[in-house]
Amino acid sequence: MPNFSGVIAPVLTPFGEDGSADADRFVEHCHWLLEQGCTGLAPFGTTSEGNSLGIDERMELLEEIIDADIEPEILMPGTGTPSLADTIVLTKHAVEIGCGGVLVLPPYYYKAPSEEGLYRYFSEMIEGVDEDDLKVYLYHIPPVAQVGFSLSLIGRLIKAFPSVVVGLKDSSGDWSNTAAILDAYPKFEVFPGSEVFLLDGLRKGAAGCISATCNVAAGPIRKVFDNWTTPEADDLQAGISAVRKTIQSYPMIPALKAIMAHFRDDPEWAKLRPPFTELPSAEAEKLITELKSKYNFHLDFDDEEDED
Amino acid sequence: MPNFSGVIAPVLTPFGEDGSADADRFVEHCHWLLEQGCTGLAPFGTTSEGNSLGIDERMELLEEIIDADIEPEILMPGTGTPSLADTIVLTKHAVEIGCGGVLVLPPYYYKAPSEEGLYRYFSEMIEGVDEDDLKVYLYHIPPVAQVGFSLSLIGRLIKAFPSVVVGLKDSSGDWSNTAAILDAYPKFEVFPGSEVFLLDGLRKGAAGCISATCNVAAGPIRKVFDNWTTPEADDLQAGISAVRKTIQSYPMIPALKAIMAHFRDDPEWAKLRPPFTELPSAEAEKLITELKSKYNFHLDFDDEEDED
Numbered sequence: 095m096p097n098f099s100g101v102i103a104p105v106l107t108p109f110g111e112d113g114s115a116d117a118d119r120f121v122e123h124c125h126w127l128l129e130q131g132c133t134g135l136a137p138f139g140t141t142s143e144g145n146s147l148g149i150d151e152r153m154e155l156l157e158e159i160i161d162a163d164i165e166p167e168i169l170m171p172g173t174g175t176p177s178l179a180d181t182i183v184l185t186k187h188a189v190e191i192g193c194g195g196v197l198v199l200p201p202y203y204y205k206a207p208s209e210e211g212l213y214r215y216f217s218e219m220i221e222g223v224d225e226d227d228l229k230v231y232l233y234h235i236p237p238v239a240q241v242g243f244s245l246s247l248i249g250r251l252i253k254a255f256p257s258v259v260v261g262l263k264d265s266s267g268d269w270s271n272t273a274a275i276l277d278a279y280p281k282f283e284v285f286p287g288s289e290v291f292l293l294d295g296l297r298k299g300a301a302g303c304i305s306a307t308c309n310v311a312a313g314p315i316r317k318v319f320d321n322w323t324t325p326e327a328d329d330l331q332a333g334i335s336a337v338r339k340t341i342q343s344y345p346m347i348p349a350l351k352a353i354m355a356h357f358r359d360d361p362e363w364a365k366l367r368p369p370f371t372e373l374p375s376a377e378a379e380k381l382i383t384e385l386k387s388k389y390n391f392h393l394d395f396d397d398e399e400d401e402d
Numbered sequence: 403m404p405n406f407s408g409v410i411a412p413v414l415t416p417f418g419e420d421g422s423a424d425a426d427r428f429v430e431h432c433h434w435l436l437e438q439g440c441t442g443l444a445p446f447g448t449t450s451e452g453n454s455l456g457i458d459e460r461m462e463l464l465e466e467i468i469d470a471d472i473e474p475e476i477l478m479p480g481t482g483t484p485s486l487a488d489t490i491v492l493t494k495h496a497v498e499i500g501c502g503g504v505l506v507l508p509p510y511y512y513k514a515p516s517e518e519g520l521y522r523y524f525s526e527m528i529e530g531v532d533e534d535d536l537k538v539y540l541y542h543i544p545p546v547a548q549v550g551f552s553l554s555l556i557g558r559l560i561k562a563f564p565s566v567v568v569g570l571k572d573s574s575g576d577w578s579n580t581a582a583i584l585d586a587y588p589k590f591e592v593f594p595g596s597e598v599f600l601l602d603g604l605r606k607g608a609a610g611c612i613s614a615t616c617n618v619a620a621g622p623i624r625k626v627f628d629n630w631t632t633p634e635a636d637d638l639q640a641g642i643s644a645v646r647k648t649i650q651s652y653p654m655i656p657a658l659k660a661i662m663a664h665f666r667d668d669p670e671w672a673k674l675r676p677p678f679t680e681l682p683s684a685e686a687e688k689l690i691t692e693l694k695s696k697y698n699f700h701l702d703f704d705d706e707e708d709e710d
Binding site for chain 1: 491512513515519
């Protein structure tokens with residue numbers, strides 16, 4: 095029985111007018127994502143601008159969503175930083191408040207670390223956190239972090255910490271890498287970092303996907319997950335892949351926030367923390383027009399209307 | 403009158419047996435570096451494994467050295483992190499306890515940020531810190547951080563914050579880049595990130611150097627700085643360049659710590675925080691032998707002997 099499976103959103107982080115993280119919009123977005131079909135939430139991932147948030151901000155936001163009745167068991171917050179000390183602080187905090195898992199980047203400041211160095215980092219991290227309930231998901235995203243997890247490092251960590259190192263998000267964008275991990279470690283919970291690989295992944299034993307686009311397309315992605323053994327699976331997959339490809343032809347995080355701002359009719363949702371900048375409005379309009387005309391794309395926010 | 407000039411060491415951070423930062427050895431090393439001829443200290447740089455330290459660890463260590471009677475005016479701690487929020491916390495703390503400057507990395511998690519995004523990051527950082535005494539030194543180290551400062555970004559920041567953005571450490575390893583910055587912004591305090599470029603830099607208006615090797619060779623480097631207008635300058639420069647080239651033919655940070663461990667006769671000095679690993683002992687012996695035989699290299703620690 096896996097700890098996590100299905101459709102997990104790396105939750106976008108909304109910012110207020112003063113640039114601070116907006117806890118109200120964040121909580122609202124988490125609830126809405128679960129209604130849309132997400133089976134889990136991964137706050138403070140790359141898409142969340144998680145690495146642009148402070149240590150304290152991350153812990154406070156996590157407490158906010160748990161206080162707002164989101165079950166901690168479905169949360170897999172990003173807790174990896176370049177610093178072993180800060181990573182231990184964030185990880186211990188996440189486990190102590192009940193999070194079902196943590197998604198941990200390798201230390202990514204120093205480039206080309208040795209396998210032994212990364213092994214020691216994770217060993218010391220796990221020993222430093224010292225919590226029986228710790229479930230670590232390795233976060234492999236070499237296009238951004240530059241530092242990644244080799245097949246042999248993954249194997250060493252699974253062997254040394256079989257009940258702790260239980261899965262991996264593969265955002266390499268390289269299906270052959272995902273396939274190699276699934277072949278080598280069949281019981282490992284592997285999540286491709288894009289829904290483009292969801293059906294191929296499920297057919298090979300993947301646990302689901304953790305993908306940026308789940309922030310605006312969780313429903314159709316969930317449909318693939320629920321129907322992957324049925325005859326319509328390939329058609330459903332083709333549909334979600336097409337939407338993904340349209341969105342990722344724009345800068346991904348600004349594009350997702352522009353989509354949220356448009357359909358929520360809330361321009362502030364488009365705000366990003368530096369070093370990101372908003373999608374220029376002409377680009378945002380082009381993206382929305384393209385999504386509507388090609389895919390009849392629409393997002394509903396009934397709850398909010400009910401509350402008015 | 404520049405805020406900083408001369409020979410600045412990015413101070414190595416010693417670690418104790420349990421992996422925690424060793425404040426006693428750290429303070430001792432800072433005092434010794436100043437005796438050796440350093441004009442300033444830059445704790446928590448790349449060489450310091452600064453990005454492997456936690457936010458709290460950095461603030462505590464900084465307070466320790468000031469409590470140990472190191473003048474805060476000569477301190478230029480590294481305060482840059484991927485997070486705007488944490489960078490503001492560290493920078494404000496450094497200014498409040500009197501540090502003469504701060505050395506600030508660009509946010510380095512997200513790759514290929516726009517110039518506008520980096521400009522906004524530094525603008526919001528400076529406004530967020532909101533201290534009249536803030537002096538920012540931009541930390542340009544693209545081989546590690548991947549994200550750097552273009553000539554035009556430097557110009558925008560100087561123009562917008564002329565009394566705050568006062569200098570830059572150029573660890574690009576590319577002399578033509580250092581020369582271009584010196585040409586474009588003659589009053590800017592530019593420090594090459596290696597003493598290999600010290601004499602060329604001084605002749606072109608550089609303020610000195612901030613270099614890893616200052617941890618073990620501050621005396622001879624200072625001699626170049628003090629004598630750069632004299633006939634023997636080129637010979638002195640050739641001497642320090644040769645030592646640098648020998649050391650950097652090994653992994654730099656492990657090599658420097660191995661040198662400290664050897665000459666202090668203190669094996670614990672060789673410890674590094676993951677993802678770094680110690681220089682294998684055969685390599686360390688080879689390096690020490692090479693330094694001794696080629697350059698009659700030696701480090702003295704008279705103070706410690708006196709205390710015995």
